[in-house]
Amino acid sequence: MDDRLSKVFAALGDPIRRDIVARLATEDATVGELAAPYDVSMQAVSKHLKVLQEAGLVTRSRDAQRRPVHLEAEVFDLMTKWIERYRREAEQRYRRLDAVLAAMQDDETAEARPEEGTAS
Incomplete structure (x- = not known):
């Protein structure tokens, strides 16, 4: 193939x-x-x-x-399947990266909030 x-x-x-x-x-x-x-x-x-x-x-x-x-046209089906496989893999990597970045942003936001009960 x-x-x-x-x-x-x-x-x-x-x-x-x-x-x-x-x-x-x-x-x-x-x-x-x-x-x-x-x-x-x-x-x-x-x-x-x-x-x-x-x-x-x-x-x-x-x-x-x-x-x-x-x-x-069936050759394009072969190409589309090949491209689609790698598109899905790239999309999964981007989703994982988005999750990591969101977690990092949540951590930064939590660190930036003053602790409860502490006077500023």
């Missing part, structure tokens, strides 16, 4: 690939359609797609003469 996640995160490390994934989230597209907004060659976009495909983020199919690229 970690190896697959490494490939996914590495693939998403490039801004063009992240943009391609974002665009494919709305609809499938051909290599030409995906290449249109970039100032790079079709070959460069094909290489980006190959990286995304090897990471399992996209697949290519044949639709008559058209070869659309399709986003594989």
Whole structure:
């Protein structure tokens, strides 16, 4: 699983690939359609797609003469589970830290109050 996640995160490390994934989230597209907004060659976009495909983020199919690229959404479930696990752990650490800080503040407040029966 970690190896697959490494490939996914590495693939998403490039801004063009992240943009391609974002665009494919709305609809499938051909290599030409995906290449249109970039100032790079079709070959460069094909290489980006190959990286995304090897990471399992996209697949290519044949639709008559058209070869659309399709986003594989289940990979995002894998990423979400991994991220969620560490988010929960971080949240638990923050809750423990909040409890320690609250206890310290309560101790400081108690020390700052004059003792009962003592004239000031």
